[in-house]
Amino acid sequence: MDFEELRKTIEKELKEIKNSKELRDFSKKYLGKKGEIRKIFEEIKDLTLEEKKVIGQEINSFIKDIDVKVEELGKVLKEDFSQEKIDINVPPKSIEIGHLHPITQVRREIENIFQLMGFSVVEGPEVEDTWHNFDSLNIPEGHPARDALSLGKTFYLRKNLVLRSHTSPAQTRYMKKMGAPLRIVIPGRVYRYERTDASHETNFYQIEGLMLDENISVANLKGVLERFLQEFFKKKVEIRLRPSYFPFTEPSFEIDMSCTVCSGEGCPACKKTGWVEILGAGMVHPNVIENGGLDSEKWKGFAFGMSIDRLTMMKYKINDIRWFHSGNLKFLKQF
Amino acid sequence: MIVSYSWLNSFFKKPLPQPEKLAEVLTMHSFEVESVERLKNDWIFNVDVLPDRAGDSLSHIGIARECAAVLNLKMIYSESKIKQFGEKNKYKLNIEIKDKNCKRYSARIISNVVVGPSPKWVQDKLNNCGINSINNIVDATNYVMLELGQPLHAFDYDKIGGHKITIRHAKPNENIMLLSGNECVLDKKVMVIADDKKALAIAGIKGGKDAEVDLETKIIVIESANFDSKTIGQTARRLNLRTDASARFENHLDPNLTEKALDKVCSLINDWAKGEVSPEIIDVYPEKVKPIKIKLDLSLFNKVLGINIPLNDIVSILNRLEIKVVSKNNTNILLEIPTFRQDLVIPENIIEEIGRINGYDKIPSQLPCSFLSPAERNNELFLINKIRDIFKELNYSEVYNYSFVSEKEVKGLKAEPINNPVSSFFKYLRPSLIPQITNNINENLKFFNQVKIFEIGKVFVPEDKKIQEKIIIGGGVSLMDLAKLKGELLCLLNNLGIKASFKGLELKINGDKAGQIILMKNMICFEIEFNLLMKNKKEDREYEKISYHPEAIRDISGLINEEIDIEDIKDEIKTKELVKSVEVFDVYKGNSIAKELKSISMHIIFQSEERTLDSEIIDKTLKEIIKSLTEKFNWQERK
Numbered sequence: 001m002d003f004e005e006l007r008k009t010i011e012k013e014l015k016e017i018k019n020s021k022e023l024r025d026f027s028k029k030y031l032g033k034k035g036e037i038r039k040i041f042e043e044i045k046d047l048t049l050e051e052k053k054v055i056g057q058e059i060n061s062f063i064k065d066i067d068v069k070v071e072e073l074g075k076v077l078k079e080d081f082s083q084e085k086i087d088i089n090v091p092p093k094s095i096e097i098g099h100l101h102p103i104t105q106v107r108r109e110i111e112n113i114f115q116l117m118g119f120s121v122v123e124g125p126e127v128e129d130t131w132h133n134f135d136s137l138n139i140p141e142g143h144p145a146r147d148a149l150s151l152g153k154t155f156y157l158r159k160n161l162v163l164r165s166h167t168s169p170a171q172t173r174y175m176k177k178m179g180a181p182l183r184i185v186i187p188g189r190v191y192r193y194e195r196t197d198a199s200h201e202t203n204f205y206q207i208e209g210l211m212l213d214e215n216i217s218v219a220n221l222k223g224v225l226e227r228f229l230q231e232f233f234k235k236k237v238e239i240r241l242r243p244s245y246f247p248f249t250e251p252s253f254e255i256d257m258s259c260t261v262c263s264g265e266g267c268p269a270c271k272k273t274g275w276v277e278i279l280g281a282g283m284v285h286p287n288v289i290e291n292g293g294l295d296s297e298k299w300k301g302f303a304f305g306m307s308i309d310r311l312t313m314m315k316y317k318i319n320d321i322r323w324f325h326s327g328n329l330k331f332l333k334q335f
Numbered sequence: 336m337i338v339s340y341s342w343l344n345s346f347f348k349k350p351l352p353q354p355e356k357l358a359e360v361l362t363m364h365s366f367e368v369e370s371v372e373r374l375k376n377d378w379i380f381n382v383d384v385l386p387d388r389a390g391d392s393l394s395h396i397g398i399a400r401e402c403a404a405v406l407n408l409k410m411i412y413s414e415s416k417i418k419q420f421g422e423k424n425k426y427k428l429n430i431e432i433k434d435k436n437c438k439r440y441s442a443r444i445i446s447n448v449v450v451g452p453s454p455k456w457v458q459d460k461l462n463n464c465g466i467n468s469i470n471n472i473v474d475a476t477n478y479v480m481l482e483l484g485q486p487l488h489a490f491d492y493d494k495i496g497g498h499k500i501t502i503r504h505a506k507p508n509e510n511i512m513l514l515s516g517n518e519c520v521l522d523k524k525v526m527v528i529a530d531d532k533k534a535l536a537i538a539g540i541k542g543g544k545d546a547e548v549d550l551e552t553k554i555i556v557i558e559s560a561n562f563d564s565k566t567i568g569q570t571a572r573r574l575n576l577r578t579d580a581s582a583r584f585e586n587h588l589d590p591n592l593t594e595k596a597l598d599k600v601c602s603l604i605n606d607w608a609k610g611e612v613s614p615e616i617i618d619v620y621p622e623k624v625k626p627i628k629i630k631l632d633l634s635l636f637n638k639v640l641g642i643n644i645p646l647n648d649i650v651s652i653l654n655r656l657e658i659k660v661v662s663k664n665n666t667n668i669l670l671e672i673p674t675f676r677q678d679l680v681i682p683e684n685i686i687e688e689i690g691r692i693n694g695y696d697k698i699p700s701q702l703p704c705s706f707l708s709p710a711e712r713n714n715e716l717f718l719i720n721k722i723r724d725i726f727k728e729l730n731y732s733e734v735y736n737y738s739f740v741s742e743k744e745v746k747g748l749k750a751e752p753i754n755n756p757v758s759s760f761f762k763y764l765r766p767s768l769i770p771q772i773t774n775n776i777n778e779n780l781k782f783f784n785q786v787k788i789f790e791i792g793k794v795f796v797p798e799d800k801k802i803q804e805k806i807i808i809g810g811g812v813s814l815m816d817l818a819k820l821k822g823e824l825l826c827l828l829n830n831l832g833i834k835a836s837f838k839g840l841e842l843k844i845n846g847d848k849a850g851q852i853i854l855m856k857n858m859i860c861f862e863i864e865f866n867l868l869m870k871n872k873k874e875d876r877e878y879e880k881i882s883y884h885p886e887a888i889r890d891i892s893g894l895i896n897e898e899i900d901i902e903d904i905k906d907e908i909k910t911k912e913l914v915k916s917v918e919v920f921d922v923y924k925g926n927s928i929a930k931e932l933k934s935i936s937m938h939i940i941f942q943s944e945e946r947t948l949d950s951e952i953i954d955k956t957l958k959e960i961i962k963s964l965t966e967k968f969n970w971q972e973r974k
Contacts, residue, residue, distance in 0.1 A: 098727035098787070101735050108720065120711040126738070126793060127764075127802045142565040144386055144585060147572055156754040157764075161802065163738075163753075181705065189738065189793075193757060202757055203737050213705050218690065219641025220703040227702060241695035242363060243687075245385040251639075251687030253695065254367070283639055286683060300639060327734040327775035329783060 003040050003055065007062060010037075014069060020077040027070055037063055102335040103205055103324055106312040107187055110207055113231045114185045117224065119209065122184050124170030126191070130160045132169035136291040137248040145247045155191050155202075163191035167208035168248060171284070171303060174210070175292025180299045181213040187308065198320040205308035212284065212294070212301035218251070221281055221302035225255060229278070232311065233260045240275065249282020249303055260314075276314075279306035336393050337465045340378035342482070346399035346410050354378040357402065364691050365401040366392070374463055387678045389586030390564075394484030404655040404692055415595075415602040421446050421611030426492060428556060430619050433503040434526045436563035437538065439620040440502060441593040443601055444492060446554045448472065448610035457607070466579075471607040472548050472555060475600050477579075484588065485559060485596035486580035488528075488536060490546040492554035497531030500556075502538060509534055512544040525570050526562065539567040539584040540576050557604075559597045561590040587677035590624045628661065629670045631682045639683070640690050642698045652692045658685075715806075718831070718869060719791055722808060725827050731789045731810060736771035737761065738793065744770035751797040764795035764802070768809030769853060769860050776811050776858050786813040786858075791865070808850075808868075811860035820852065820859050832873030836902045844871050882944045886915065887953050891961065892936040894928060894971040901935060904968060908939060908960055913952070915942040934973065 010030055017023050030036045037059065044055055111121045133154075139146040155163040170186040178184070186208040194200040211224070222239065229237040237257055244254040257278040259270035266272040281304035286296035309321055316335070323331045340354050351357050358368035358380060366388070370381045384392045391397045403410045426444045450470050452458070457478060458468040466477050476487035492498070505521035511534045512518050519537070521527065527534035536542040539562040548555055561584075568585030571577055594616065601612045637643055646663075653660055658679075659671040672679045679685065690698070723733060739753070739761030750763040765771070768790055779786045789810030796803040812820055821837050828835040828844070835844045842850035842863060850863035895904070905917045921936040928934055939960070941953050964970035 096730055098730045099732040100723055100727055101733040103735060104723060104733060111716075115710040118705075118708060118710050121713045121716055123713070123716070125804055127795065127804060142569060144568055147568065155756075157751060157802065158754075163764075183705075183708075183710075191738070193755065196757075202739070202761070211703065213703065215638065216703055217637075217639055217641025217701075218695070219698050219701040222641075222698060222700040223702040226700045239700075240363075241698070242367065243365060243385070243691045243695075245387045250681070250683040251690050283683070286681065325735050325737050327736060327771070327778065327788075329732055329779045329786065329788070332732050332734060 003059065006036060006040065010066065014066070014073075017073060017077075020074070023070065023073055023077055031063070031066065031070065037066075099333050099335055101324075101332060102312050102316060102318075103308055105335060106315060107205065107207070107308055109232065110228075110308065110311070111185065111187060113228055114209065117183075117227070119183045119185045119211070122170065122174055122186055123188050124164070124167065124173055124186055126164055126189055127157065127161055128164040128169050130162055132172060133162050133164055133166075136172040136288065137168055138285050138287045138291075139247045143247060153193050155193055165192055166190055166305060167206040168303070168305060170208060171210050171248070171288060172292040175212070175289065175294055180294050180301075182301070183211045183213075185209045196322060198322070201309070201321045201325070203325060204321070206305055207308055209304045210284070210301065211303075212289070212299045214298060214300070216301045218253075218283060218302070221253075221283070221304070224302075225279070225281065225304060229257050235260055235263075238264070239278075241281075244280060244282070246280060246282055248285050248288045250285045252282035253280070255279045255281055255304070278310075279304055281305070336382050336384050336398075337463075338380040338382050338395060338398050339460065339463055340380065341376070342395045342460070342464075343399050343402060346396065346412075347403075347408055348411060349408060351402060351408075352406070354380070360405055361398070361401065363696070364405040364694065365398075375459070377463055379463060386586060389582065390588045390677050391484065391675045393583050393586075394480070395482050397484055400657070404652070407651075407655060415598040417598065417602045417612050418605050419609070419611045420614045423614050426554060426613065427498050428492070428495075428617055429497075429499040430617055431499070431501045432619050432621065433501055434538075435621075436526055436566040437502040437560060438563060438622070438624075439561040439590045439593055439618070440500075441559045441597055441616055441618045441620070442500070443557050443559075443597050443616055444554060444613040445557065445601060445604055445610040446492075446613075448553065448555055448604060448608045450548060450550050450552050450608060453607055470548070470550075472552075472604060475603040475607060476557070478603060479596050479600045480579060480583070483592065483596050483599060484583055485592045486539070486583050487596060487600055488542050488558040488580075489548045490535060490542075490556045490558065491548050491552045492556050493552075494546040495530045495535065495556065496533070499531045500535075500558075501529045501531075502560075503527060503529055505534060511535075511537065513537075514542045514544060514547060516544075519574065519576075525574070526566060528558065537570070537574070537576070538562055540571050540574070540581045541578055555604075555610075557597060557600055559593040559600070561588060561593060564588070589675040589677060590620070591674045594618070624674050626659075626671045626674055627680070629672060629679070629682060629685060631668050631670065631685055633663075633666055633668055635682060636686055636689055639686050640698055641701060642693075644689065644693055648693065649689055652689055656688055656692070658688075715869060718872060719806070719865070721831065722791065722827065722868070725830050726789045726810070729787075729823050729826065731787045734772070734775050734788050734790050736765075736768070736775070736790060736792065738765055738795070739763065740765045740770060746770060749797050751795050751802050766794055766796060767862065768792060768794060768807050769811075769862060772809050772811045772860055773855065773858065776813055776860075780813055780857070786811075806865035808863040808865055809861065811858050813858050815857075815859065817852070817854070817859060820861065824850070824852075824861060824863070828868070831868060832876065833868060833871045838900055838902070844868075880944060882942050884943055884945070884947045887941045887948050887950075889939050889941070889953060889957050890936060891939060891957070892921075892934060892973040893961075893964065894932045894934050894973060895968050897924065897931055897933040899968055904935065904964065904970075905937075907963060907967060908937075911956055911960055913941045913943055913948065913956055914960075915940045932971075 017026055040059055044052055134146050149165055154165045167186045167188050167190055174184055189203055190206050194202055226239050240256050241253040244252045246252045255278055256275040258264040259274055259276050261267050261269040264274040266274045270276050284301050284303050289296040289299055344351050354371050358371045362368050366385055367383045368380050369383050372379045430440055432440060450472055453468055453471045453474040457474055461468050461477060464481055468474050472489045476489055480486050504523050505525040505527045507523055509521045526538040528536040528538050535546040564585050564587050567581055571581035604610055605612060650660055657673045661669040661671050740763050741760045742762055745763050748766040750766040752763055756762045775788055776786045791808050793804050794807050833844060835842060840852040841848050844867055849867040853860045901919055908914055908917045918938045923934040941948055961972055
């Protein structure tokens with residue numbers, strides 16, 4: 001085709017464009033890589049160098065001109081979909097946002113519930129001295145519980161330093177720092193020397209709770225924990241206390257919660273008992289209160305500790321604790 | 336502890352509740368019963384006796400006492416009747432305690448015994464409880480241990496050199512051949528039972544071969560002793576020898592139990608192996624343990640438990656627990672604790688006893704009444720959570736990695752070693768997050784085209800006197816777009832109210848280095864110190880007036896030395912009046928310009944809050960800008 005002829009056709013068609021679809025069709029027909037205008041270059045390849053230079057410049061400036069016009073027209077027609085047929089069955093594009101670690105999410109949820117009940121969230125060091133990790137909690141050298149924890153369960157560092165084997169050492173730290181009355185939760189990473197399997201890890205997460213006041217009883221411990229579990233599982237939950245032993249509480253309890261899967265009817269999740277062991281708790285031992293620099297005659301209170309990993313696993317029905325430190329995005333992007 | 340239901344029943348006139356029911360009662364009031372199984376004509380309970388109660392409850396009588404207390408039942412204590420006594424003082428035996436960790440040593444001699452198998456019912460009963468039958472003498476000692484909780488040991492009298500028993504520290508490297516056939520080398524910390532020459536047994540843990548009772552044995556010595564719990568526990572763990580005896584001794588066994596156990600075992604041997612029991616008991620008991628007294632404020636029960644238990648009920652429970660009420664008035668109660676309950680020392684112990692026997696289910700659930708003080712915000716956690724959220728908005732996913740790394744991952748940094756690592760992969764406390772982030776990215780690139788991850792965690796920096804814990808924000812992206820990553824990090828900081836900039840790959844806040852970008856072959860990683868963000872964050876923002884006057888934009892391009900930081904150029908321009916912002920839209924280095932130079936192009940946006948700017952004033956400002964850039968940075972304007 002002759003260039004002049006093409007120029008006239010193009011200008012004519014451009015004037016007749018009424019909507020964005022026609023504009024797209026027009027652009028595709030003339031301007032694209034395989035558009036009509038490019039074809040002209042094919043046709044002039046037999047001309048002399050001088051002729052090519054002249055006509056080439058002419059074509060290029062024409063293309064530029066049309067490009068500008070198409071762009072301007074595009075702006076005008078942009079929002080006008082009225083003449084267009086939109087494919088309403090168009091498949092959605094997948095859009096990505098980031099993901100927070102499930103432990104982060106569950107930890108926040110737990111912290112929020114306790115904060116609403118007036119418990120401040122504080123954190124303790126992960127590298128602890130043996131006094132805070134053991135002695136301050138009424139676990140002196142030679143105590144069977146100390147040997148049980150320290151021989152083969154605790155990671156040792158230089159001198160008298162260990163990686164904390166529970167969040168409890170922060171109890172006396174904050175008694176000394178904040179005094180009483182005291183209402184705190186202490187979440188954080190703890191360490192145990194374990195052979196890892198689906199339910200055991202060397203690095204895991206606990207949250208410790210501590211409330212000291214002049215009139216705090218076992219009934220209050222029950223009230224606070226029952227309320228917490230109900231808020232967390234968003235269900236009516238019953239709890240029961242069983243006798244237990246921890247050197248740093250007296251009396252000590254193992255606390256069971258009515259199974260949230262079967263509501264206490266009995267199912268595989270609760271081994272048909274209707275109850276699930278959920279945390280350990282007790283009334284703070286007077287020696288611990290004294291070790292925290294407070295008067296154990298005046299101040300009484302409760303403490304409890306539970307595994308954040310376990311609550312997370314229950315919440316999302318995760319069957320292997322090792323996923324948490326896997327760094328595997330196939331797992332992490334599910335949350 | 337394995338407990339036989341029929342054995343328990345032998346302590347009561349009235350039958351106990353059905354096995355399942357009894358298990359439930361024990362679980363809720365005493366110890367968790369982990370399983371209940373039918374075995375021949377009996378039921379076998381696996382009872383998880385709590386550690387502080389091992390001294391009194393690792394026995395059938397102990398569990399029976401619990402049943403009696405919880406169910407309010409009367410127990411029958413049968414008297415042990417010895418039928419055949421021998422001649423008085425016929426056999427000489429000298430006992431000397433040289434190690435004061437032996438609190439009591441009682442013994443009795445039985446002569447003319449006929450060693451042989453035990454009666455069938457005894458063998459069955461022991462088997463049901465997980466103990467192998469050996470012969471009628473050893474079986475009798477085990478039987479009494481299971482019934483009363485007192486470990487006993489039988490020696491062959493004729494094998495005791497010099498007929499002298501000494502309880503002493505082992506000599507360095509002293510050897511003993513144990514009953515199990517293993518040889519054991521001892522040290523000075525181990526307490527042994529010895530004759531005039533050699534160790535015959537490791538005290539409270541295991542007997543030796545040298546004075547073993549065999550089929551030829553005619554005269555036996557039964558040892559019923561009490562040892563310091565701490566010593567036995569530590570020795571048992573150190574030698575890795577945990578036995579039925581050590582489990583009982585390491586938890587405060589009652590020293591007053593030895594006599595009763597001796598009577599019982601002698602009567603059994605009398606029955607099963609004939610023999611004549613020496614009328615006298617050889618008993619070395621340097622310091623008799625007497626019952627202690629605990630004084631208790633009565634209001635404490637209600638105060639701690641949060642429930643009103645009538646005084647009558649409290650007294651009834653105390654009686655059932657064999658705790659004697661010495662005196663009481665309206666406010667106080669004075670109690671005498673039987674010596675078999677060595678775990679009861681402070682008032683709180685008594686409160687626990689009352690609480691659990693009365694039933695924890697009776698305690699109501701009651702939210703505390705306390706002053707309505709709101710929780711204090713933890714600013715550090717608040718900031719960490721904000722950072723996490725911003726990363727999430729920037730399409731980063733959060734990972735958690737272990738605090739432990741291998742030698743390879745330490746990569747020459749100073750790292751704190753763990754004395755007892757679980758494996759060589761977990762030998763050090765991590766000094767940096769980067770190696771783990773790098774692994775995470777590489778692993779995930781096997782399944783994902785693009786990876787963007789972050790972690791907020793602690794690193795551990797060894798110092799002379801301590802190990803410093805530092806919170807670090809680490810992360811990485813697989814997309815090799817440095818400008819984008821820098822932009823994202825500045826976006827993060829800007830959202831925290833922090834003014835920051837990059838000097839090459841270093842992140843700077845107020846001139847301090849706050850972080851570092853690390854360029855790698857197939858990814859870009861970063862580490863930022865949380866402390867500096869904490870120090871510089873600003874939560875208060877001030878509204879910036881929005882001008883109604885139009886913006887004017889001018890572009891400038893120029894050449895500067897490639898070493899010059901573009902941020903410095905921007906800062907300089909921003910000092911001029913009317914300049915609202917500066918955007919760099921092109922940086923170029925290449926053939927067309929001298930090697931040591933780079934070309935920059937910028938939009939400068941001018942705006943006034945008071946008036947519309949005319950081109951005259953803009954051009955004037957622009958000239959000033961170029962002039963100062965030329966003076967300060969040797970800027971060569973490109974036209």
